[in-house]
Amino acid sequence: MPESRPKRPRASRDAIAKISQELERALSRKRLVADPDLLENYATDESCAGSYVPQIAVRPKTTEDVEKSIAIAVRNGVPVVPRGGGTGRAGGCLAVEGGMVLAMEGMNRIISLDKSSFTATVQPGVVTGALHEAVEAEGMFYPPDPSSLDSCQIGGNVATNASGPRNPKYGPTRDQLLGLEVVLATGERLRLGGRALKGVAGYDLVSLFCGSEGTLGVITEVTLRLLPRPRHVETALLFFPGADLASRAVVAIMQAGHSPRALEMMDHVALEAIRPKALFRFPEGNQSSLILELDGNDKDALFASLASIGEQAESSLGASLVLVARDESQRRDIWASRRLLSPAIKERWGQKYAEDIAVPLSEVPRIVERVHQRAAEQELETAIFGHAGDGSLHVNILFQDQSAWPSVMRAAEAIFRDTVELGGTITSEHGIGILKRPYLALEQTPPLIALQRQMKRLFDPRDLMNPGKIFP
Amino acid sequence: MPESRPKRPRASRDAIAKISQELERALSRKRLVADPDLLENYATDESCAGSYVPQIAVRPKTTEDVEKSIAIAVRNGVPVVPRGGGTGRAGGCLAVEGGMVLAMEGMNRIISLDKSSFTATVQPGVVTGALHEAVEAEGMFYPPDPSSLDSCQIGGNVATNASGPRNPKYGPTRDQLLGLEVVLATGERLRLGGRALKGVAGYDLVSLFCGSEGTLGVITEVTLRLLPRPRHVETALLFFPGADLASRAVVAIMQAGHSPRALEMMDHVALEAIRPKALFRFPEGNQSSLILELDGNDKDALFASLASIGEQAESSLGASLVLVARDESQRRDIWASRRLLSPAIKERWGQKYAEDIAVPLSEVPRIVERVHQRAAEQELETAIFGHAGDGSLHVNILFQDQSAWPSVMRAAEAIFRDTVELGGTITSEHGIGILKRPYLALEQTPPLIALQRQMKRLFDPRDLMNPGKIFP
Numbered sequence: 025m026p027e028s029r030p031k032r033p034r035a036s037r038d039a040i041a042k043i044s045q046e047l048e049r050a051l052s053r054k055r056l057v058a059d060p061d062l063l064e065n066y067a068t069d070e071s072c073a074g075s076y077v078p079q080i081a082v083r084p085k086t087t088e089d090v091e092k093s094i095a096i097a098v099r100n101g102v103p104v105v106p107r108g109g110g111t112g113r114a115g116g117c118l119a120v121e122g123g124m125v126l127a128m129e130g131m132n133r134i135i136s137l138d139k140s141s142f143t144a145t146v147q148p149g150v151v152t153g154a155l156h157e158a159v160e161a162e163g164m165f166y167p168p169d170p171s172s173l174d175s176c177q178i179g180g181n182v183a184t185n186a187s188g189p190r191n192p193k194y195g196p197t198r199d200q201l202l203g204l205e206v207v208l209a210t211g212e213r214l215r216l217g218g219r220a221l222k223g224v225a226g227y228d229l230v231s232l233f234c235g236s237e238g239t240l241g242v243i244t245e246v247t248l249r250l251l252p253r254p255r256h257v258e259t260a261l262l263f264f265p266g267a268d269l270a271s272r273a274v275v276a277i278m279q280a281g282h283s284p285r286a287l288e289m290m291d292h293v294a295l296e297a298i299r300p301k302a303l304f305r306f307p308e309g310n311q312s313s314l315i316l317e318l319d320g321n322d323k324d325a326l327f328a329s330l331a332s333i334g335e336q337a338e339s340s341l342g343a344s345l346v347l348v349a350r351d352e353s354q355r356r357d358i359w360a361s362r363r364l365l366s367p368a369i370k371e372r373w374g375q376k377y378a379e380d381i382a383v384p385l386s387e388v389p390r391i392v393e394r395v396h397q398r399a400a401e402q403e404l405e406t407a408i409f410g411h412a413g414d415g416s417l418h419v420n421i422l423f424q425d426q427s428a429w430p431s432v433m434r435a436a437e438a439i440f441r442d443t444v445e446l447g448g449t450i451t452s453e454h455g456i457g458i459l460k461r462p463y464l465a466l467e468q469t470p471p472l473i474a475l476q477r478q479m480k481r482l483f484d485p486r487d488l489m490n491p492g493k494i495f496p
Numbered sequence: 497m498p499e500s501r502p503k504r505p506r507a508s509r510d511a512i513a514k515i516s517q518e519l520e521r522a523l524s525r526k527r528l529v530a531d532p533d534l535l536e537n538y539a540t541d542e543s544c545a546g547s548y549v550p551q552i553a554v555r556p557k558t559t560e561d562v563e564k565s566i567a568i569a570v571r572n573g574v575p576v577v578p579r580g581g582g583t584g585r586a587g588g589c590l591a592v593e594g595g596m597v598l599a600m601e602g603m604n605r606i607i608s609l610d611k612s613s614f615t616a617t618v619q620p621g622v623v624t625g626a627l628h629e630a631v632e633a634e635g636m637f638y639p640p641d642p643s644s645l646d647s648c649q650i651g652g653n654v655a656t657n658a659s660g661p662r663n664p665k666y667g668p669t670r671d672q673l674l675g676l677e678v679v680l681a682t683g684e685r686l687r688l689g690g691r692a693l694k695g696v697a698g699y700d701l702v703s704l705f706c707g708s709e710g711t712l713g714v715i716t717e718v719t720l721r722l723l724p725r726p727r728h729v730e731t732a733l734l735f736f737p738g739a740d741l742a743s744r745a746v747v748a749i750m751q752a753g754h755s756p757r758a759l760e761m762m763d764h765v766a767l768e769a770i771r772p773k774a775l776f777r778f779p780e781g782n783q784s785s786l787i788l789e790l791d792g793n794d795k796d797a798l799f800a801s802l803a804s805i806g807e808q809a810e811s812s813l814g815a816s817l818v819l820v821a822r823d824e825s826q827r828r829d830i831w832a833s834r835r836l837l838s839p840a841i842k843e844r845w846g847q848k849y850a851e852d853i854a855v856p857l858s859e860v861p862r863i864v865e866r867v868h869q870r871a872a873e874q875e876l877e878t879a880i881f882g883h884a885g886d887g888s889l890h891v892n893i894l895f896q897d898q899s900a901w902p903s904v905m906r907a908a909e910a911i912f913r914d915t916v917e918l919g920g921t922i923t924s925e926h927g928i929g930i931l932k933r934p935y936l937a938l939e940q941t942p943p944l945i946a947l948q949r950q951m952k953r954l955f956d957p958r959d960l961m962n963p964g965k966i967f968p
Contacts, residue, residue: 140747140858141887163751185696196694198703199671212943220854221886222668223921224657224707225928225939226966227948231670231703235696252753275612279635281724281793321753321801325794382692386612414693415613449695456697467697471684475954476699482950494698 032491034122035102040079043100043124047082050092057081057127066107066125070172072377073115073459078105078125085130087244090207094242097124098209103491106238108180109151111172113378114457116184116237120492126242128179134158135245143202143219145247148179152186165253167194167285170453171363179243184455185235189317189362192413193285194251196453198234203247206233208240209484219247237455238490240483254319257285258326259355262314262337263307263345267291267408270312271388273341274412277316277333278385286317287413288362291392293422294409297368303357307345314412315358362409369407373422376407377432379439382416383448391446395419398438402431416452440466456494464496504963506594507574512551515572515596519554522564529553529599538579538597542644544849545587545931550577550597557602559716562679566714569596570681575963578710580652581623583644585850586929588656588709592964598714600651606630607717614722615674615691620651620715624658637725639666639757642925643835651715656927657707661789661834664885665757666723668925670706675719678705680712681956691719709927710962712955726791729757730798731827734786734809735779735817739763739880742784743860745813746884749788749805750857758789759885760834763864765894766881769840775829779817786884787830834881841879845894848879849904851911854888855920863918867891870910874903888924912938928966936968 035043047056057063058080067077079102082093097104103123110117119125131147134155138144139162146155153173159166169188170176176186182204187196194200203217217223217230233240264270267289274287290298290313299306316333318326330348337343349355369376383391392408399406399421410417419439421432440450440463450456450463464473477495481487507515519528529535530552539549551574554565569576575595582589591597603619606627610616611634618627625645631638641660642648648658654676659668666672675689689695689702705712736742739761746759762770763784771778788805790798802820809815821827841848855863864880871878871893882889891911893904912922912935922928922935937945949967953959 138856138858139751141856142747142750143856163753185700187694191694195667195671196696198700199667212947214941214944214947216944218921219856219919220888220921220924221857222659222663222854222883222888222924224668224925225921225923225932225936226945227951228657228670228703228707229944229948231700231706234703235700240699252750252755254755255753275614278614278724279611281635281727283724283726320792320797322794322797325792325797328794382694384610384613384615384691385693386610411694416692416694447691449690449692449697451697452692452694453696460697464697469686472686472688472701473698475684475686476701478954479699479951482947482954 032103032121035079039100039102043096043102044080046096047093050096051082051089055083055085055089057083066127069110069112069115069117071113071115071457071459072375073118073457076118076120078119079122081125081127083127083130087205087207087213090126090242090244091211091213093124093126094207094209095211098486098488101486103488104242105490106242108148108177108183109172109175111176112180112184112457113380113454114459116455116457116493118458120458128177137162139164141219142250143247144250145245146178148177148243148246150178152176152178152181159250160253163253164250166200166248166250168197168200178246182234182243182246183236183238187453189286189288189411191411192287193283198231200249201230201234202249204230204233204243205245206241206243209486209489217247221249235455237457237493239480239493241489255321256323256326257317257319257355258330259315259317259349259358260330260334261347261358262316262343264312264343265310267312267392268389269342270314271392271412273314273337273343274388275385276336276341280336282329282333284316284413285319286315288315289412290365290409291407293405293407294365294369297372297407298361298364301364301368302361311344315362365409369420369422374424376420376422377436379419379436380416380452380454381419381439381443381448381450382414382452383443383446385415387446387448388412388415391417391443391448394442395439398435398442402435404428404431404435414452437463458493461494461496464494504593507551511572511574515568515574516552518568519565522568523554523561527555527557527561529555538599541582541584541587541589543585543587543929543931544847545590545929548590548592550591551594553597553599555599555602559677559679559685562598562714562716563683563685565596565598566679566681567683570958570960573958575960576714577962578714580620580649580655581644581647583648584652584656584929585852585926586931588927588929588965590930592930600649609634611636613691615719616722617717617719618650620649620718622650624648624650624653631722632725635725636722638672638720638722640669640672650718654706654715654718655708655710659925661758661760661883663883664759665755670703672721673702673706674721676702676705676715677717678713678715681958681961689719693721707927709929709965711952711965713961727793728795728798729789729791729827730802731787731789731821731830732802732806733819733830734788734815736784736815737782739784739864740861741814742786743864743884745786745809745815746860747857748808748813752808754801754805756788756885757791758787760787761884762837762881763879765877765879766837766841769844769879770833770836773836773840774833783816787834837881841892841894846896848892848894849908851891851908852888852924852926853891853911853915853920853922854886854924855915855918857887859918859920860884860887863889863915863920866914867911870907870914874907876900876903876907886924909935930965933966933968936966
C-alpha cells in the first residue's frame with residue numbers, strides 16, 4: 025500500500041502572528057490579508073470539497089513577493105497554497121491544512137504579446153478570457169478554453185493542465201506551454217523552457233509542472249505558444265435518440281476524416297435541465313446532443329464539411345435532427361446553452377458531485393451505460409455531458425441533501441472502478457485535488473504513487489507546497 | 497558550478513563473462529550478442545560523437561527480456577544503454593562507459609491499431625515509417641516525421657521527443673503520446689498514462705520520460721494518439737534572394753492567418769549542395785528556399801490558400817520564384833531534395849558538425865546572420881537548413897579533416913552562446929546526448945541542472961541507465 029501521511033495540525037496563533045509580522049516587514053502591507061472575513065474569500069472553490077479558511081493570505085504583485093512569502097512560510101513550517109481563480113472542481117486550491125494562501129490575482133500583467141514570435145508571456149494571475157481577448161485582438165489564437173474562462177487564471181490552467189471544448193483539435197494547456205518561471209519551497213527561482221517553439225534540452229520540467237497542482241512550487245511567469253487565428257468557425261447542434269448513438273457518431277465523424285475542434289455531448293438529463301433556459305427551442309423527447317464545431321480559413325470548405333457531416337449523421341448515424349448555426353449569434357446561443365449546464369443542473373437538483381472521467385473513445389458508449397447502471401443501483405440520477413471528442417465525460421451525480429452523500433460516494437467509486445477497468449482515467453481535466461485522492465490508487469499502482477511522492481519530496485522536502493493534495 | 501562525475505571505467509572481462517552467463521541462463525541464447533564484430537554494429541550513431549563498442553548487447557523480444565536484462569546488469573553494476581534505430585545526432589545511444597546495449601529492434605510489434613479509439617499501441621522497436629504506413633492504411637494519421645523515419649524507431653522517438661517537418665501544425669512526439677510502459681533500474685515495471693485521449697491524474701511522468709534520452713529507464717511499450725488522415729496535401733517551393741527574407745516570410749505567412757504543416761528553410765549553401773542532385777532544376781544565384789506544405793480535406797481551399805501565399809510571397813515578401821507541386825510525384829521530388837541535403841553536404845565537404853538550435857521566430861533572421869559571422873571568424877563555412885516554422889535550424893559547420901576540429905568547436909560554442917542570448921535553445925530536437933553536454937550549462941543554471949541530476953538519482957540510484965548523457 026502507498027504510505028500515508030497524517031494531516032498536519034494548523035499552525036498556532038502565535039506562529040501566524042509571527043509570520044504576519046515578518047510578511048509586513050518584507051512586503052507592502054497591502055499585499056497581506058489577515059482579516060478573517062476577507063480570508064473567507066479564499067476558503068472554497070467550485071467543488072463540493074468544503075470550506076477551509078486559510079490562516080493568512082498574501083496577494084503578491086511580483087515574483088519577489090512570492091519568493092519572500094515562500095521563504096517566510098517555509099522558515100516557519102507553514103503550508104503555502106497557491107490559488108488562481110478558485111474555479112477548480114477538485115479542491116486543489118484549498119488550504120486543507122491551514123497556512124498561507126498565495127492569491128495570484130494581483131499578478132495579472134500580460135508581459136508581452138509578440139506577433140513576430142507567436143508567443144505570449146504573462147503573469148500567472150491573468151484571466152484566461154482576458155488573454156483570449158488580447159491575443160485575438162492581435163489576430164492570433166490561444167486555444168485552451170476551460171468553461172470557467174471568464175474567471176480562471178492562466179497559472180491555475182497550467183497547474184491543472186486545463187483544456188476545454190477545443191481540446192480535440194488543439195490539445196491541453198501543456199501543448200501550448202513553452203516556458204515557466206517557478207519558485208520552489210527551497211527558495212530557488214527557476215526558469216524552465218523558454219520562448220523557442222521547440223526544445224529538448226534536459227528533462228521536460230515544464231510539462232512536469234503542468235498539472236502538478238501547485239505541489240512542486242509556485243508558478244510566477246508563463247510563456248505560451250500562440251497560433252494564427254482561424255478566420256472562420258462553424259457550429260452545429262446534432263440530436264440523437266440516445267447517448268450511445270451520439271458517442272458512436274463522434275468516432276464515425278472522425279473516421280470519415282473530419283477533425284472537429286469541438287465535439288461536446290449532452291445526455292437527456294442534461295438537455296432536460298437546460299431546456300427551460302436555452303435560448304432556442306430544443307426538440308422534445310428522450311434525446312442526446314452533440315455540439316460540433318469546425319474551424320479553418322475557408323468558409324466554403326467548412327460549410328461543405330458541415331454539410332457532409334450532417335448528411336452522414338442523418339443518413340447513417342441515427343441523428344434525429346441537425347441544426348446548423350446560421351450566424352455568430354446562433355453560434356453563441358448554442359455555446360451559451362452548453363455553459364448554462366452546470367448552473368442549471370445545480371439549480372434543479374440542488375447538489376451534484378461532478379466527476380471528469382475519460383475513457384478510450386471506443387469505450388464511451390459502454391461507460392455511459394455503466395454510469396446509469398451504477399447510479400441506478402444507488403437510486404440516484406446522473407447528468408452526463410462533456411468533451412466526447414476526447415472521450416472525456418462530466419458525470420454529475422445529482423442529489424438534494426447531504427443524507428444522500430454515502431450513496432453518492434458509493435456510486436462515484438463504482439464509476440471510477442468501471443472507468444479504470446475500461447482503460448480510462450478518473451480525471452481527464454479537473455485534477456485529483458482532495459476530492460479524488462481516495463481513488464488515485466484505483467488507477468495507479470503503489471510503486472508509481474510512491475515514486476511521485478519521492479519526486480514531491482525532492483522539490484519540497486518539508487511537504488509545505490500545497491500539502492494534502494493528489495496523493496492518498 | 498554543477499557537480500561533475502568521473503567517467504566510470506569499463507566493466508572487467510570477468511564481470512562481462514559473468515553477466516553473459518547469467519543472461520544466457522535467463523534469456524534465449526539468440527537474444528545475446530557477444531561477438532565483437534556484431535557488437536561493432538552498436539558502436540556508432542549518426543552523429544560525429546565517435547565509436548564506442550559496447551561490451552555486450554541484448555536484443556529483447558519482450559518486456560520480460562528487458563526486465564531480466566536490466567536486473568542482471570544492475571546487480572553487476574554494469575551500465576544499460578537502450579538503443580533504437582541508431583539514427584541519433586547527439587551520441588545519445590552510445591555506450592560511452594561500456595556495458596550492455598539493449599538493442600530494441602526485435603521488439604517491433606504493432607500491438608494494436610484501434611480505429612474506434614484512434615490509438616496505436618506498439619513495442620518501442622517499431623520503425624516510425626512502418627507505423628506511418630500501417631496507420632495510413634487504416635485512414636488514420638501519425639504526424640511526427642523525423643527525417644530518419646525509414647530507420648528510426650518509436651522508442652527512440654519518445655526518448656528524444658522527436659519531431660520533424662510537420663511539427664509547426666502537429667507538435668512533437670510528446671503531443672501524441674498517451675501512455676508508456678517502462679522498466680526502471682530499480683526493477684520496477686511501471687505503466688504511465690493510458691489510452692484515454694486526456695488525463696491529469698498525478699504528475700505527467702509520460703512527458704517526463706519523453707525526451708529523457710534513456711536516462712530514467714527503458715521504454716517497453718508506447719501508446720500513441722492518432723488523428724483522422726487529412727485527405728489532401730499541397731506543397732510549394734518558394735525561393736528568396738536570401739535567408740533573412742525567407743525567415744521573415746515564415747512569420748508573415750503565419751501573420752496572414754495560415755497554419756502550414758511544414759515550413760522548411762534551406763540557405764544558399766544548402767541549395768548549392770543539392771543542386772547537382774535535385775530532381776528538378778533549381779534557379780541559379782544566391783538564394784534561399786522555403787518548402788511550404790498545407791494539409792486539409794478540401795483541395796480547392798488548399799489551392800486557394802497556396803495561391804494567396806504565393807501572391808503574398810511575390811508581391812510583398814520578396815520571393816523571386818514560387819513553384820507549386822502539380823502532382824504527388826512533384827511533391828515527392830521536393831521532399832526528396834530536402835532529404836538529400838544531409839548526405840549531399842557530407843559528400844561535398846567531407847564532415848559536418850550538425851547543431852539543431854532553435855530561437856524565437858522573431859530572432860531567426862538575427863541568428864542566421866550571427867551563424868555566418870561566427871563561422872567566418874573561424875574561417876569555416878556553414879550550411880543552414882531546418883524547420884523554420886518552429887524557429888528550429890540545423891546549422892551544419894562544414895570541414896574536411898580533423899585539423900579543423902578546434903575551430904569547429906569554437907564556432908559551435910559561439911553559436912550556442914548567441915542562440916541562448918537570443919532566447920533560444922541549444923537543442924530543438926536532437927537532444928543533448930554526449931555532444932552537447934559541455935554546453936547545457938550555457939542554457940540552464942547550476943541549480944536547475946542539479947535538480948535534474950537529483951531526479952535522475954531518484955529513478956536510477958546507481959547511475960546505470962544510459963550513464964554519461966545529458967548532464968555536464
